[in-house]
Each structure stands twice: as C-alpha cells, then as structure tokens.
Amino acid sequence: MPHSLVLNLLPQSPIPPQFLTGRHLHALFLTLVSSVDSTLGDRLHDSTADKAFTLSPLQISNTNSPLLKGGKGGSKLQYSHQQPILAGTPCWWRISLLDDTLFSKLTQLWLNLNPNRPWHLGPADLYITSIQGTPQSIQPWANASTYAQLYEEASDYNSSINLTFSTPTAFRQGQYDSTLPTRESVFNSLLSRWNKYSGIEFNHIAIESIFPSFVNIHTEILADSRSKFIGILGEVNYKVLGEIQPIQIKQINALADFGLYAGIGRKTTMGMGMTQRLYAP
Numbered sequence: 001m002p003h004s005l006v007l008n009l010l011p012q013s014p015i016p017p018q019f020l021t022g023r024h025l026h027a028l029f030l031t032l033v034s035s036v037d038s039t040l041g042d043r044l045h046d047s048t049a050d051k052a053f054t055l056s057p058l059q060i061s062n063t064n065s066p067l068l069k070g071g072k073g074g075s076k077l078q079y080s081h082q083q084p085i086l087a088g089t090p091c092w093w094r095i096s097l098l099d100d101t102l103f104s105k106l107t108q109l110w111l112n113l114n115p116n117r118p119w120h121l122g123p124a125d126l127y128i129t130s131i132q133g134t135p136q137s138i139q140p141w142a143n144a145s146t147y148a149q150l151y152e153e154a155s156d157y158n159s160s161i162n163l164t165f166s167t168p169t170a171f172r173q174g175q176y177d178s179t180l181p182t183r184e185s186v187f188n189s190l191l192s193r194w195n196k197y198s199g200i201e202f203n204h205i206a207i208e209s210i211f212p213s214f215v216n217i218h219t220e221i222l223a224d225s226r227s228k229f230i231g232i233l234g235e236v237n238y239k240v241l242g243e244i245q246p247i248q249i250k251q252i253n254a255l256a257d258f259g260l261y262a263g264i265g266r267k268t269t270m271g272m273g274m275t276q277r278l279y280a281p
Helices: 022-036 038-046 100-111 147-153 183-197 246-262
Strands: 003-011 053-055 091-097 118-121 124-132 160-169 171-173 176-178 210-223 228-240 275-278
Touching: 003 246, 022 038, 022 053, 022 100, 022 118, 091 100, 091 246, 147 246, 160 210, 160 246, 171 183, 183 210, 183 228, 183 246, 246 275
Parallel strands: none
Antiparallel strands: 003 091, 003 124, 053 091, 118 124, 160 228, 160 275, 171 176, 210 228
C-alpha cells in the first residue's frame, strides 16, 4: 500500500543551504528509520537496488499554500536553497513509502512521535510537529491508497494524461542520463516500480499507443559539492490513441495515478522526479 506522508517541521536553528541537499535529507530519513529499526536502516543504507521510498526537497511553508507559486496549479516545488532556512520557519517534507513492510516498520515512529525530540539536519535541530497522511485541500502531496484501489479507480476510458514534473527529472539510458520524457522513459519507470511493489503485475502495457500531445518543459541544473544533476521541470500531456482495449487504458491510467507515490526517473530517494497527475477542473 503506497503512502505519501507530509512531515511538518520546525527548525530550532538556521539550516545552512549546504545541508539542504538530497544527500543530507536522505541521511535524515535513514536516521528516522534507524531510530525504530536499526537493521532496516542499515539495509536501506547499503542497498543499491530500487528502494521502496521517495523523498522531497525540504519546502518552506507558505501561509496561503504549501506550494511555491509557479507552474500550472502552483505545482512547482523548491528543489534547491541558496540561503539558510531560518530558525522558527515552518517547513514540510514529503516521504512516500511504496510497500506495507516499510510502512509497518515505521508505524511506531509515527504513533509515538515526540514533538520535543530534536532531529538533526547538519548543525540544525528540527522538531517534527505533525504528520499528514490523507488528502487535504492545502496539501496535495499527502495521500494514501491501496494498490487495488489505485487500479480499481483508474479510468478505462480517459485517454488524456497530464503529468507535471515538480522537481528535476531525468532518466537513465545505458551509462548516461537523458532529460527527454519519452513515453518509454516515463511509463517504463512507473511500470517497473508498480510491478515490484503492487502485487498486481502488468505483463505488458500499450506503450506504443501513448503519444505526447503537449509539452511545456525546461531543464534545470542542480549542483552540489559532489555532483551535477540536470533534469526537466514542467508539464507534458500524453494521449492514448488508436485501437486499444479498455483494460489497457485502465493500466496506463493506474500507472499515471501511481506517479504521485513512486516518482519518475532517477534519484527519487533524493528529492528528484516528483510527479503529479493534473486533472482538468
């Protein structure tokens, strides 16, 4: 069962920008895991395989909306910080979990949350003030659903899929990265994670029937002291065209809805590839 959890945080001292990278947030997540299951924390740290979680960059809360202005529907997130986040600044951080095993291991952490226990991000102490795990109008990144529910509720006739890439997204092709959101790169990324965790395997999806019909993207460079990552931000609309069975349309729609939890492409455990499906109002 995938969960998209939003942790509301309050820093007690300034967080320097060099400690707001995906690498440091990844380390903070492993610290949270290790606090309730050190063996699991070590296993996640050592694993090089596709991992059953994704993380967001740390976001500064806005009194009007938790999302930064920009992008259709206010979907643009802050993926890098040039200035420190000051003490007392409300922040939020999204953690998605793709399987029940990982969620159940962390249940004790969520249930026994101590708002007075500090967690460390670089030299700063953070308090977790609350956790949101269900849809809310002001926080569209919080949600939960079973895989069966995702599949059952997926449309078998909607042929329009509008995806917004909210943090830089890139795809591995051989030894190198590609920033082009081709139908193969996007939907095979979703398919591999769906088949690994859902228990509802799709043996074949009709990728050849998916065509990009609208593209509004640009590339961004995200650099830290260790590496440079180039990815796309923006929106792509895909159409399902041709003679195709309703069950095939349903599978494609289920994958698109799953993108909220799974992310797309590379480095999703470090804040990249955060994706939402946008529905027309």
